[in-house]
Amino acid sequence: MATDHLGDIGDVEIRTLMPARDLTRELEEWLVDGLVAALPSLEMRRLFDNRRDMFRQADLVTVATDTSSGTAVGALSSKWSVLPSGEPFLHVLTQFIGERYQRGITFPRSWGSHFAALQHSRRNFPSLIVLKTYNPTAYCAMGAFTRVPDVTIYPKPAGSPGQQDPAAQRLAEQVAQVIAGGYVFDPGTGVIKEAGVPPDLYPALPESSNKAVNDYFAATTRPGDRVLCMLRVPTTEAANTILSAFGLTPVSESAVPHA
Numbered sequence: 419m420a421t422d423h424l425g426d427i428g429d430v431e432i433r434t435l436m437p438a439r440d441l442t443r444e445l446e447e448w449l450v451d452g453l454v455a456a457l458p459s460l461e462m463r464r465l466f467d468n469r470r471d472m473f474r475q476a477d478l479v480t481v482a483t484d485t486s487s488g489t490a491v492g493a494l495s496s497k498w499s500v501l502p503s504g505e506p507f508l509h510v511l512t513q514f515i516g517e518r519y520q521r522g523i524t525f526p527r528s529w530g531s532h533f534a535a536l537q538h539s540r541r542n543f544p545s546l547i548v549l550k551t552y553n554p555t556a557y558c559a560m561g562a563f564t565r566v567p568d569v570t571i572y573p574k575p576a577g578s579p580g581q582q583d584p585a586a587q588r589l590a591e592q593v594a595q596v597i598a599g600g601y602v603f604d605p606g607t608g609v610i611k612e613a614g615v616p617p618d619l620y621p622a623l624p625e626s627s628n629k630a631v632n633d634y635f636a637a638t639t640r641p642g643d644r645v646l647c648m649l650r651v652p653t654t655e656a657a658n659t660i661l662s663a664f665g666l667t668p669v670s671e672s673a674v675p676h677a
Contacts, residue, residue, distance in 0.1 A: 430491060430519060432527045434480040434535040437473055437495075446473055449481060452490025456516025464616045472511040477539070480532045482515065482524050491516035494528045498541050501592050508536075508544035509597055513556060525559065530664035543657045543669050548593050550644035552614055554626035554635045560649050561631075566659045572648040573608035575634035582606060586648070594646055607638040608646045617642030 435441065450470075454462040472495050473479055482492030492515040499509045515525050536543060551557060561571045572586040582590075587605035594603040594610060602611040618641060625632050639645060651657050658668040 429485040430522075430524050430527075431483045431485050432480065432524070432531045433483070434478055434531045437476050437479055441473060441479070446470065449473065449479075449490045449493060452483075453493060453514055453516070455489065456491045456518070457514060459517065459621060461616055461619050462514075465619055468615050476511055478532060478535050480528045480535070482519070482528055491519050492524055492528060494532055496532065498544075499596050501596065503592075505546075506541060506544070507546035507548055507593065508541075510547060510549035513549070513559075526664075530666070533661060533664055534666055537661075537666060537669070543651070543661065545651050545657070546589075546593075547649040547651070548597065549647050550598065550610060550613060551647060552620055552635070552639060552641075552644055553624045554628065554631045555624055557631055557635070557645065557647050558626045558628050560647055563649055563651070563660060566651075566656050568651075568653050568656045569660075570650045570652075572650075573634075573645065575628075575630045582608070586650075590646055590648060593648060598644075598646070603646070609638050610644045610646055612642045613644040614642045 450462075450466045454466070473493075475497055476495035477497045478495065480494040481490055483489065484491045494513045495511045496508050497511060498506055500506055513525075513528075515528075533543070547560070549556065549560070557571075563569050564571050570586070572590055573582050582605070590608060591603065591605050594601075594605075598610045598613050601613045603609070604611070620641070623632075623635060623639070623641075635645065651660065654669065661668055
């Protein structure tokens with residue numbers, strides 16, 4: 419468990435729970451109510467009217483709590499899925515940080531807690547991490563891991579839409595079939611058509627600090643679409659570099675599932 423000190427905003431406590439064991443109805447409602455209040459610019463109530471699976475079907479949920487108010491201000495959830503080949507990958511179901519906390523360290527602390535919990539799970543560190551998003555900032559947060567040698571991200575915003583690595587496109591098609599099989603997927607751009615529920619969750623396309631990423635999302639998506647993002651962590655060395663950045667214990671070669 420970790421605590422972020424954010425001055426006049428208050429302290430934020432980070433904890434990770436296992437929904438199968440810990441997610442009571444009362445806890446779920448507390449989490450939903452907190453996120454609705456923490457993100458007033460988004461249609462969060464309508465999201466949760468349709469999507470409780472991001473908590474109920476998750477293997478892990480990392481929660482950020484403002485200790486002064488006792489309300490939830492962030493959530494990161496994930497579950498393990500399997501490719502048709504039998505190879506595992508980590509599907510990030512949601513990652514939300516309240517508007518007042520987005521420029522602090524709550525987001526990286528949440529991922530640190532999440533990775534720590536994964537280390538104690540049967541699966542350990544994922545070699546493939548995926549999420550669907552309409553938010554360029556979420557893409558950039560994932561892309562930050564590509565500073566580690568050998569770590570790659572799909573889709574790449576550089577160049578014209580459709581100019582992606584062929585191997586990455588083939589893998590993306592397999593992943594999309596598993597996590598969004600009922601939707602039209604364009605492997606050339608990474609866009610899953612009309613996969614967002616509700617389609618107007620965001621009042622407008624969010625902007626990150628990376629103009630190339632913003633331009634890519636603007637060129638390839640429409641409201642209601644989602645971009646399938648995949649982070650490849652192909653080696654134990656790369657996984658250990660990421661873990662070390664969070665102050666976590668390195669893993670052994672046999673402990674890293676390869677996707």
